[in-house]
Amino acid sequence: MLIKKRILLSNILMIIIPAVLIMIVTGIVYLSYLKISKGASVDDAEKYIAAQSMIAEYSNQMQYSQTIYDFDAVQSELQKRLLASGIYSKITRDHQIVASNFTKEVDSLSATIDGPNSSMPKPYAVQSGHALLISYSFPKDSYLFKVIAIDPNFRIRSNEWVTRIKVMGSYITITFIISLIIIALTNGVISSNIFKNIIVPLDMLNYGAEQIKNGNLDFEIKYERMDEFGVAIANFDEMRTRLRQSIQTQLNYEEERKELVAGISHDLRTPLTAIKGYVKGLKDNVANTPEKQQRYHDIIYKKTCEMDVLVDRLFLFSKLDTGHLPFYFEKVKSKEYFGELVRQIIEDFEGSGLKLSYSNRCSSNSIVTIDPDQMKRVFTNIVENSLKYKQLESCQVDFMVSRQGNEVVIEICDDGQGVPEEILPKLFTSFYRGDASRNNPTQSSGLGLSIAERIVKAHHGSIIAQNKNGLAITIKLPVVEVG
Structure with missing residues (x-):
């Protein structure tokens, strides 16, 4: 939430x-x-009035009753009704008890209240604390009857x-x-x-910031809630991951720069040393015959051309590495383009011992978007690499083109001895040639496959190296239009 x-x-x-x-x-x-x-909530004032009226009414009935049985019935009914209202009663005749339902507590309460007030006019009512006494007297047959009623739980409204x-x-x-x-x-x-x-x-987040501040990027923040903090922490962790990748990329780049400088220094020093030696020989008249002088001049020229090729490749590599090399893309039919490309490669390497077989299983309407000149440089570098490391006088190269889904796949295989498996991932690293070839920089600059990789990636393609009875380079280019 x-x-x-x-x-x-x-x-x-x-x-x-x-x-x-x-x-x-x-x-x-x-x-x-x-x-x-x-x-x-009971209205005790109304209760008092009702009780007083009831006593007066029943007293009147008892006063004029004709028989003792009528008298007893009226007094019994009066006591029942009063008791139903929580009022105890006692009836006396000349101070002699005729009927009573007083308890001991009520009787004691009656004596306490009625004693001092017995001389009050009749009828009368007296309240003492929470008790109310009602007294009513009437004459009958020369006797004085008295009804005494007590409510022990009476409370006036105040x-x-x-x-x-x-x-x-x-x-x-x-x-x-x-x-x-x-x-x-x-x-x-x-x-x-x-x-x-x-x-x-x-x-x-504070912990993560502290870790980054201290230079530690190898940690992970786990937060499982999908709320604003979850989004912020996920973005923070992604930033950490990208920062770590960026630093690692920078370190790798610096390492490559060091290797590049070392490679350039090595590959330039060898021909320069040779040129310097032959120039000194000419200067010191070591070449004292016209034939010898001509041979020295030819060697100097050859070494200079090698340096020129190396500088051109370095310049091309630098522009590819910085993204400043312009590409002029065209839509071409793979059947026609690769057929013409193979014909040009055969002509360019005529007399070098190249034996090239070509097959193309693409349909005529399989179209790719490429820079024809730069793509030719890719395949030229690959074939040139196979020729430089050939074991025999001739080198067999199989150039195969096919269509796989939405990609055109080009596979170039030679009949060499291949390379150790641990070296395969490094083939496209600049100036990487292995120990054996490093001693002979005139054979390879170590930039050919690295340049090829960068050009292929600029075409949104991929390039890999494998061992298949020799070295096999596989390039995949996306098909942009299908007829």
Whole structure:
């Protein structure tokens, strides 16, 4: 997940999670509040009025009842209804108990409340703490009957709201504290997760930068998340890889430059030494006959021509290496071009012992884009290389052209002894000729195959060397148009 989405989601969760948890906690605390304040919602004032009316009504019925059975039925019904409302009652006749459902606690409470108030006008009601006593008297048959009702859990409205306010205050305080704790914990957990997701990749990048600063490029940063940091770390690691490759390429280039300078020095020193020797011989009259002088002149001229060829090849190699050699590409039919090329090569190397066989299995409409002159130089260098290292008086070279998919494949094989396998990858290195030929720079400059490789690559082709009963050079060129 992207960092932007994570931060957005984290901000949303910072709101949703505390809100949900606060709602849950609020509900739990509120239910506890309801449980604590249960009963306080009952209107005790109305309960008192209802009880007083009920006592007056039933007392009137008892006063005018005709029989003892009617009296007992009314008083029993009164006590049941009062008790259903949580009110205990007692009926006396001239201070003698007729009926009572008082408990010991209620009876004690009645004595405490009713004793000091027994002389109050009838009827009357007295509250003491959370207890309410209602007294109602009526005469019957020359007796004085008295109904005493006690509600031990009576609370007037003012006390009820004081209790509610206290409970509500506790409820609000608890909810506020728990809400703060929930918000702090939620923000802490989510912020810690975001912090980890940002700091860890930053530490990785910092580690990589430190390694590069210290010159170490042989390390790897592994980060598996596909987010902005994943892209940044992948690009950073690719930069490290390319930097390492660039440095390695530069080191290889410097090594090649050293070999090039050493090769040039070696290959120029030999003919220069010969020229210097023959010039000194002429100067010191060592060549004291016209025939000898002519031979010295011919040798000097030959050595000068060899140096001229070497300088030309060095100049060509330098332009290829720097990319300053112009190419003039043309679309040519491979059948016609290679047929004419082989004919020219045979003419150019006539009398050198070259025996060349040619086959071309390409169709007449297999077309490649090449610079004809530069491509001729490639094949000339390859054939020349085969002739220089021939073992016999003559050299058999097979020149085969074929079509493979979207490529034209040219294979040039000679009948020489080939080269050791460990040397094959170095054949296209400039000035590489092996120890045996290095002692004879007039035989080879060591630039022919290197020049051939650069020209082929400029044509977007490939060139490789193999041993096939001799040395085989294979070149592949892309077909750009198929008829």
